[in-house]
Amino acid sequence: MRMPGRWWRHKSTPEKVETYTRWSFHFFAVMEFFSVGLTSVAPLGARLGGAVMLVVAVHAALCFVTVSRSVDWTRGRRPQPTGLLWTLGAATAAIAAAALVLAEHGPHREEVDTAAGGVFGVILIFGPGIIALGVRSRRRAFGLSGGFAAGTLVVALALGAPALTALFTALIVLIGGVFIAFTAVFSVWLLNSVYELDEARETRTRLAVAEERLRFGRDLHDVMGRNLAVIALKSELAVQLAQRGRPEAVSQMVEVQRLAQESQREVREVVRGYRKADxxxxxxxxxxxxxxxxxxxxxxxxxxxxxxxxxxxxxxxxxxxxxxxxxxxxxxxxxxxxxxxxxxxxxxxxxxxxxxxxxxxxxxxxxxxxxxxxxxxxxxxxxxxxxxxxxxxxxxxxxxxxxxxxxxxxxxxxxxxxxxxxxxxxx
CATH class of the missing domain: 3.30.565.10 (Histidine kinase-like ATPase, C-terminal domain)
Known part of the structure; x- marks a missing residue:
């Protein structure tokens, strides 16, 4: 129990949010396998149930990998997993269609219909929702669920299902898919917002340091700029007077010395004021x-x-x-x-x-x-x-x-x- 706690405390707040987001959607894939894959063996028998469990396991594995690649793409760590998204979409459609065929033309038992219906519903709800993680446009993310719901209606009617049953099934797929897609869209938005806030906090700290440096540099420029300009002019005048043998050169150099000492005192005052803090x-x-x-x-x-x-x-x-x-x-x-x-x-x-x-x-x-x-x-x-x-x-x-x-x-x-x-x- 000590190691997981240390591992979690070591993460920053954005990293914790990312880990939570990633494993929440990983849990959807795991839940898909245990809810409809593993539970299909008993009602369908060893051969048919094992085949269904294997197909659902493949789909869950695709979902698992898609979540990881999509979250990495969201954070800019890898390119968009377009091929993987298309593969997951095709696998979702194929498995859902096969489940409908099994329910309509398979062994006419209530257990078979229940198991096939469960596979059909869970696959069509989780699949589009996880695909939404890897889609940039929110409209397209929600459109995926609408597309799968429309496909459900067409396939159900083509297989001879009653119109009311087909419409009700499509509605369930639409509501469930939109809910998971909304969860994905909101999770991505929240994750990006947390990272942006963390970057803004770092930027604010750096700007505060830079502003203080600029203030100190401006104060030094105000103090030294005028005095150095006067010192340069008086030094040049003293040189010219000395070359002509004029005694006024000494008084000019005395003035230069006084200005240098005054500049040193003013710089110390600036430094002393900079180091004071109320x-x-x-x-x-x-x-x-x-x-x-x-x-x-x-x-x-x-x-x-x-x-x-x-x-x-x-x-x-x-x-x-x-x-x-x-x-x-x-x-x-x-x-x-x-x-x-x-x-x-x-x-x-x-x-x-x-x-x-x-x-x-x-x-x-x-x-x-x-x-x-x-x-x-x-x-x-x-x-x-x-x-x-x-x-x-x-x-x-x-x-x-x-x-x-x-x-x-x-x-x-x-x-x-x-x-x-x-x-x-x-x-």
């Missing part, structure tokens, strides 16, 4: 993004207001990274964020379910490669970060930051720390 805004944003992706997000604990700015900024980055990785990894259905302010300590925990088996066994979980960056940010203010699985399918990320005393504020720590290069922003 904890309250990040909590609200994470809850909105996760719930939009269908993940129930609960935020509880102490309010974020009143915490030192450095603590809020660091924890804001923890929330941002944790929410991003919950979306990217695993198959979460719920996420719980809890903020606690204890005596001299702030604790933020983010817990989610839906961790895939491979990540759970490796201990990496949904945190990804961002753990190193988060630990680096927290270490500046003496914070710690722990992340790992805490149960079957559960992952928890916990950040702890000591609150500063009034005598040693956080503002004194960064002043003694060396300035970080601008290139680290893109890491």
């Amino acid at each position: 904890l309250g805004a990040e909590l609200a944003g994470a809850q909105g993004v996760l719930e939009a992706a269908g993940i129930a997000c609960t935020i509880g604990g102490s309010p974020a207001a009143g915490l030192p700015p450095a603590v809020q900024s660091a924890l804001g980055w923890v929330v941002r990274e944790a929410a991003t990785n919950v979306l990217r990894h695993g198959d979460a259905r719920r996420c719980t964020v809890r903020l606690r302010v204890l005596e001299g300590l702030v604790v933020l925990s983010v817990e989610n379910d839906g961790v895939r088996e491979a990540a759970e066994e490796s201990g990496s979980g949904p945190a990804g490669s961002g753990l190193a960056g988060l630990r680096e940010r927290l270490s500046v203010i003496d914070g710690t970060l722990e992340a790992g699985p805490v149960g079957r399918g559960l992952f928890r990320l916990t950040a702890e930051i000591p609150l500063p005393s009034q005598s040693t504020p956080y503002g004194a720590v960064p002043a003694a720390a060396p300035q970080r290069p601008v290139s680290e922003v893109t890491s």
